[in-house]
Amino acid sequence: MTVTPVTATARPVSVARALRFELVKQLAPGRVRLLILACWTGPAVAVILVSGQGTLPSDTLFGRQMHATGWAGALAVLSFAGSWFFPLLTSVVAGDVFSSEDRLGTWRHLLVAVRSPRRIFLAKALASLAVLAVCVPGLAVSGIAGGLVAGNRALTGLDGHQLGPLDAAGKLLLAWLCALAPVLAFAAIGLLASVIFGRSPVGLLLPAFGGLGMQLASQVLPMPAAARVTLPSFAFLSWNGLFTSPPQLGALVAGVAASLAWAAIATALAYRLFMRRDFTSLAHDGSVRRAITLGIAPLLAVWALSAAVAAAATGATGSGIDQAKLQSSLATAFAHLYRVQGHEVNHLNVTEAQLRVTASCTKGSGLVADEGPGNDWRCTVTWHLPGVSDAVGQAVYQLDVSANGRYVADGDGPNEVNGYFVVRTPYGTAPNPLWQFDGLVDLLSPTSKG
Amino acid sequence: MSGLCTVRARGLTKLFGDVVALDEVDLDVPPGLIHGIAGPNGAGKTTLLGILLGLAFADGGSLELLGAPAGRGRAVPDGVTGFVDGPGLYPALTARGNLAALARLRGPGAPTAGVDDVLDQVGLTDVADDKVRGFSLGMRQRLGLAAALLSRPRLLVLDEPANGLDPAGKRHVHRTLARLAAEGATVILSSHRMDDLEELCPEVTILAAGRVTFSGPLGKLAGENGELDYRLVTSDNDAARRVAAETDGIAVLEDAGGTPNRGALAVRALLPALDRLVPRLVQARIAVRELTPVVSPLETAFLALTERPESPEQGPTAQESTESREAGR
Numbered sequence: 126m127t128v129t130p131v132t133a134t135a136r137p138v139s140v141a142r143a144l145r146f147e148l149v150k151q152l153a154p155g156r157v158r159l160l161i162l163a164c165w166t167g168p169a170v171a172v173i174l175v176s177g178q179g180t181l182p183s184d185t186l187f188g189r190q191m192h193a194t195g196w197a198g199a200l201a202v203l204s205f206a207g208s209w210f211f212p213l214l215t216s217v218v219a220g221d222v223f224s225s226e227d228r229l230g231t232w233r234h235l236l237v238a239v240r241s242p243r244r245i246f247l248a249k250a251l252a253s254l255a256v257l258a259v260c261v262p263g264l265a266v267s268g269i270a271g272g273l274v275a276g277n278r279a280l281t282g283l284d285g286h287q288l289g290p291l292d293a294a295g296k297l298l299l300a301w302l303c304a305l306a307p308v309l310a311f312a313a314i315g316l317l318a319s320v321i322f323g324r325s326p327v328g329l330l331l332p333a334f335g336g337l338g339m340q341l342a343s344q345v346l347p348m349p350a351a352a353r354v355t356l357p358s359f360a361f362l363s364w365n366g367l368f369t370s371p372p373q374l375g376a377l378v379a380g381v382a383a384s385l386a387w388a389a390i391a392t393a394l395a396y397r398l399f400m401r402r403d404f405t406s407l408a409h410d411g412s413v414r415r416a417i418t419l420g421i422a423p424l425l426a427v428w429a430l431s432a433a434v435a436a437a438a439t440g441a442t443g444s445g446i447d448q449a450k451l452q453s454s455l456a457t458a459f460a461h462l463y464r465v466q467g468h469e470v471n472h473l474n475v476t477e478a479q480l481r482v483t484a485s486c487t488k489g490s491g492l493v494a495d496e497g498p499g500n501d502w503r504c505t506v507t508w509h510l511p512g513v514s515d516a517v518g519q520a521v522y523q524l525d526v527s528a529n530g531r532y533v534a535d536g537d538g539p540n541e542v543n544g545y546f547v548v549r550t551p552y553g554t555a556p557n558p559l560w561q562f563d564g565l566v567d568l569l570s571p572t573s574k575g
Numbered sequence: 576m577s578g579l580c581t582v583r584a585r586g587l588t589k590l591f592g593d594v595v596a597l598d599e600v601d602l603d604v605p606p607g608l609i610h611g612i613a614g615p616n617g618a619g620k621t622t623l624l625g626i627l628l629g630l631a632f633a634d635g636g637s638l639e640l641l642g643a644p645a646g647r648g649r650a651v652p653d654g655v656t657g658f659v660d661g662p663g664l665y666p667a668l669t670a671r672g673n674l675a676a677l678a679r680l681r682g683p684g685a686p687t688a689g690v691d692d693v694l695d696q697v698g699l700t701d702v703a704d705d706k707v708r709g710f711s712l713g714m715r716q717r718l719g720l721a722a723a724l725l726s727r728p729r730l731l732v733l734d735e736p737a738n739g740l741d742p743a744g745k746r747h748v749h750r751t752l753a754r755l756a757a758e759g760a761t762v763i764l765s766s767h768r769m770d771d772l773e774e775l776c777p778e779v780t781i782l783a784a785g786r787v788t789f790s791g792p793l794g795k796l797a798g799e800n801g802e803l804d805y806r807l808v809t810s811d812n813d814a815a816r817r818v819a820a821e822t823d824g825i826a827v828l829e830d831a832g833g834t835p836n837r838g839a840l841a842v843r844a845l846l847p848a849l850d851r852l853v854p855r856l857v858q859a860r861i862a863v864r865e866l867t868p869v870v871s872p873l874e875t876a877f878l879a880l881t882e883r884p885e886s887p888e889q890g891p892t893a894q895e896s897t898e899s900r901e902a903g904r
Contacts, residue, residue, distance in 0.1 A: 137650050138680055146680045153667035233630050234663020234722075238680055240629065240650045404630050 137241035143248030144255070146239075151222070151252050160217060161256070164263035172198035172271030186365060186531065186563060187280075192555060195272030196280045196293040200368075202268035203300055207361025211308050212336025214260055219253040219315030220329045223399070227324035232404050246399050250392065253312055261308060265301045269294075276552060283531075283565040284369040284454065285461025285558075300364035303377060306384035310357035311336060313391035314424070320395045320402075321416050344528050347497075350376075350445025350568040351436035353528065355383035355428060362529055365565050375439055375569035376530070383431040390427045394419060435569065445568030446526055448486050448495035451502060455522065455534060456484040458564045459506045465558045467511075469548040475511040482508040486524070500525035502532075518542065520559070530566040581606045581730050581761035582627065586636035589622050589785075596622040597633065598785040604763060604778070606729075609756045611776035612765040613873070615881050618782040620734070620765040624659045627732045627763065641729055657732030657763075662719020666708035670699055670718050673707060677722055693721040696754075698747040712739030720748060724755070731755060733764040737771050749775055769874040779873065781880050788880040796876045803875055804828065805849065807840040808865035815861050816840055822855055824848030841869065 138146075151157055175182060175191055176198050182188035186204040190197035206214075226232045239245050280293040288296065315332040322328035339358035342348075353359055360380030366373030398419060435441070460477040467473035486504035488495045502524035510516040520542045526532040536543025536559055543559040582604040589597040597619045604610045612620050625631040626638065629651030638645045643652045664673050674690040694700050697717040702710070707718065716739055723731055731752075737745055752762050752775060766772050772779055773793060780790040789796060809815040819825045819840065825848050828841035844852070849866070856863055868875075 136653050139682065142680050142682055146676055149668070149672075149676045149679075150665055153665060153672070155667075229663065229665065230661065231663030231665065233625070233628070233659055234719075236630055237628050237651070237656055237658070238677060 137244055138239045140244050140247050140251070143239050143244050144251050147222075147248045147252035148255060150225075151218075151256055156217070157256065160214070161259055161263065164214075164260040165267050168199075168202040168264050168268035169271035169274070172202060172268060173274050175201075176271075176275035183533075183561070186283075186362070189561065189563070190281055191275070193276075193550070193552060194278040194280050194290075194293070195275035196277075196288075196290065196297060197272075198275050199265075199268040199272035199297055200280075200300070202264060202271075203297070203304060203364070204362065206264055207304060207307070208340065210264075211304070211361060212311055212333045212358075215257070215308060215311040215315045216329055216331070216333040218256045218260070219312040220319050220332050222249045222253050222316065223319035223395075224322060224324055224326075224328045236404060242400055242402075246396055250316060250395075253316065257308060257312055261301075261305065265298075269297065278552060280368075281462070281465070281558070281562075282368040282370060283365060283458075283563055285458035285465070285562065285564075286370045287461070287465070288368070296367045300367055303364045303367075303381055304361055306381040306388070307357040307360035310360070310384040310387035310391070313388040313395070314357075317391045317395040317398075317420050318416075320399045321420050327416075347444070349432070349436065349443060350441045351379070351439070352428070352432040353445070354379045354568055355431040355435050356380075357384045357387050359529060360384040362531075365531065366567065369565055369567075373565065373567040373570070375441075375567060379431075379435040379439070379569060383428070383435070386427055386431055387424060390423060391420075394423055439569040440571055441569045444497045444528065446497055446528075446530060446566050448488070450566045450570065451486045451524065451526065451532070452484040452504065454532075454564050454566050455486065455504050455506065455524070456482040458534070458562060459484065459520075459559070460508070462558045462562055463508065466548065469550055469558070473511065479511050480508045482506060498526045498528040502526055503537075504534075526566070530568045532564050532566065534562050534564055536560045579605055580639070581641055582610075582763065583639040584636065585638075587623070587626065587633045587638060588635035589619070589626065589631065590634050595785050597626075599636070600782070600785070600787055602780060602787070602790065604761055606761050607756055607759045608778060609752055609762040609764065609776045611772035611779040612763060612782065613767075613769070613772055613779055613877055614765075614782035617784075618881070619785040620782055621659050622785075623782070624657070624732050624734050624763065624765060627730070628655065628657055628659065630659065654726070654729035655732070656723045656726050656728045656730075657734075658719050658723065659732070659734035661712075661734075661738070662715055662722060664707045664710075664715055664718060664722070666706065669704050669706050670694065670710070670721075671703040673718065674722060674725060678725055681726060688725050688727055690725070693724040696724060696747070696751050697721045698744065713741055713744045716740060717744055717748060720751065724751070728755070729760050731760060731762045733762065735766055736764055737766060737768055745771075769871050769877060773871055773873050781877060783881040789876065793873060796872060802826075802843050802845055803872060804841060804843050804869040806865065806867050806869050807842055807863070808838060809840070809856060810862035810864065812838065812840055814859060815856055818855050818859050818861065819852060822848065822852045825852055839865070 172195065176195065181191050182201065185201045187197040187200040191201060226235060235245060236242065277290050279290065280288045282288055311332045314335055318328040318331035336358050339356050343353055343356055343359060354363065354376040360383065363377045363380035366377045460480050460482040463480055464475055464477060467475055484504050484506045486495065486502055488499060489501045504522045504524055506520045506522065508518050510518050520539060521537040522534045522543065523537050524532050524534055538544065544557065545560050546557050547554045548557055580603050582602055584600060584602040587597050587600040600623060612623065614620050622631065626633050627640065629645065632647040640655055641652045645651060668676065671690055674693065678690055694703050697720050699714065699717055699721065702714065707715065710718065716736055720736060736748055740748060756762055778792050779796065781788045807815060816827055819827050819842050824844055826843040828843055853863060
């Protein structure tokens with residue numbers, strides 16, 4: 126019998142090697158490779174196809190402009206991804222990264238191979254991040270590529286002002302950058318759920334259902350604007366504020382900051398729970414009680430704290446949607462779009478200052494307070510007719526205002542001003558720009574008096 | 576002593592709540608030896624192996640692996656590997672893919688065997704490029720062993736490595752473990768198959784309810800056993816029966832412990848009595864063709880050391896509690 130000298134050192138595997146191992150495992154199943162392929166090709170195909178259709182997705186922000194410019198298509202991709210795709214993506218990528226080891230019964234194998242739970246956690250978190258870092262830019266690049274094929278033309282902002290292609294491209298890139306913060310927040314929630322619930326599918330589903338739940342809560346439940354904008358799901362859409370002039374940065378900054386806080390706290394919680402896990406038991410299905418006390422409760426505390434900070438910093442109270450803000454926003458958008466219409470129909474070159482547009486809005490025919498979201502806002506816009514002294518025009522709009530500050534203005538007469546008719550544009554014919562358009566109210570700005 | 580031992584455990588205790596999974600376990604395993612761990616379900620075998628692999632930590636006692644202290648807050652030393660509760664493999668990867676990923680994980684500085692070499696050692700070369708998803712339990716066990724061999728282990732810890740193996744697979748595994756031990760590595764394996772342990776392990780430890788009831792060479796175990804039943808096949812069984820009946824310390828049985836006694840004698844004796852019987856048979860010109868224990872010494876000892884009288888008044892024991900815990904693993 127050979128007797129070997131018995132001395133040994135403990136040498137855990139490096140994080141870089143563990144990360145590579147994780148990536149091999151993550152990319153082995155066909156679904157992840159398919160997901161990456163879909164991210165890099167799907168948006169381009171969708172933008173090109175939809176831009177060529179007669180009916181446009183006007184429910185999606187910028188969707189109604191997809192005939193006018195490809196940049197609208199690229200923005201519609203971001204808008205759609207924020208509403209539906211990002212929570213699903215983070216579910217698949219991050220929500221399964223720990224629980225897959227539970228399902229396969231490979232934790233012990235992994236621990237013996239890597240010899241450091243801390244490095245396993247880091248490698249898994251970084252692997253999720255790496256897959257997201259491939260998927261998210263893929264969506265952006267693909268959407269932009271599709272947009273460029275559909276048409277590189279000026280974009281109409283959410284207050285009706287025109288953005289040249291370069292300006293639109295810059296703001297689009299900035300919007301994608303801002304959307305990374307809530308992606309990180311949802312990925313961290315996925316990690317946390319995956320650690321808490323083990324092999325239970327709840328961990329995999331939580332980011333997707335969490336995102337859906339946040340959106341529903343945000344739309345249905347009455348909540349202060351500061352609470353609304355600090356939900357990670359809101360941050361997926363808070364880039365909207367970049368497309369007004371001046372940009373509405375309050376909600377954007379609050380949303381991004383709160384999302385980063387959610388990401389940091391959820392990751393820290395996941396790390397703490399993972400390091401305390403007992404791997405002597407193969408079966409780990411999590412528990413609802415554990416999820417509430419160690420996952421949901423701390424995140425609710427983060428939400429409450431960030432909402433309090435946002436409220437204190439901006440002085441925002443209530444829903445953030447009131448009569449004065451709506452009137453100001455609608456008047457601004459109308460003025461910009463009247464100028465566009467004038468140019469397209471009558472080749473008039475008027476300025477917003479000459480129009481001196483004002484708006485008067487009421488909610489619920491005066492039966493309820495003029496405050497908050499709803500589809501019962503009715504506004505009358507008044508402007509001075511250019512070239513005709515002391516003559517004013519009036520047009521009526523029905524406004525459907527969402528809780529997130531976005532509204533759709535629907536022209537209600539007179540027909541020759543804001544009714545449906547077709548105008549000639551550089552890219553062909555298009556509906557009257559004053560007929561239906563999207564606008565945005567800054568939820569965190571102080572109430573204006575205009 | 577500790578300088579010569581690959582594993583040196585003193586007073587290892589592990590609790591799961593109120594349940595004592597390991598109770599003051601001592602274990603010494605020198606290098607180059609295959610050491611078997613036997614015990615009934617819930618005896619604490621998997622817990623002990625898990626502690627050796629660094630998957631769990633003892634609540635009391637001390638442990639040295641490869642000369643280095645091991646336990647909470649310390650990574651398991653290089654050279655210690657193995658699996659408990661079955662090997663961990665990734666079904667979406669091929670057999671080769673699983674091993675290649677593991678080899679890359681270890682890095683260039685670590686001692687690593689070739690992927691093809693270890694696949695050949697466990698007899699999986701033909702299915703190297705098949706996805707593990709379609710592998711049988713036995714193939715997974717062999718691939719798990721191959722994964723462990725990749726790191727050129729100095730201490731290999733295996734939990735039921737023969738589970739699901741067909742005879743050819745078992746031969747591959749046994750041959751591989753024997754070669755590993757011959758090269759100086761220590762192998763600690765648990766099994767419910769006493770014949771496997773007897774074939775592979777010069778030394779065994781028997782656990783019952785978390786306690787060591789025996790630890791040492793198999794020969795010593797056989798010596799402690801008392802009388803065993805043997806099956807004796809000779810060239811003239813009638814003559815052999817007469818000789819056996821006349822030999823002190825030999826009792827001729829009607830059957831061999833319930834085993835059909837076709838063309839064989841069954842005798843009960845201590846080893847010294849058998850040592851006297853064989854020369855007498857030869858002197859009587861009777862050829863001895865087979866003399867084997869009906870029940871192996873290890874199995875006999877296992878049953879003697881681990882069986883407890885039933886006592887319905889008692890509540891669940893630690894053993895039963897850990898059994899139910901381990902049943903879920």
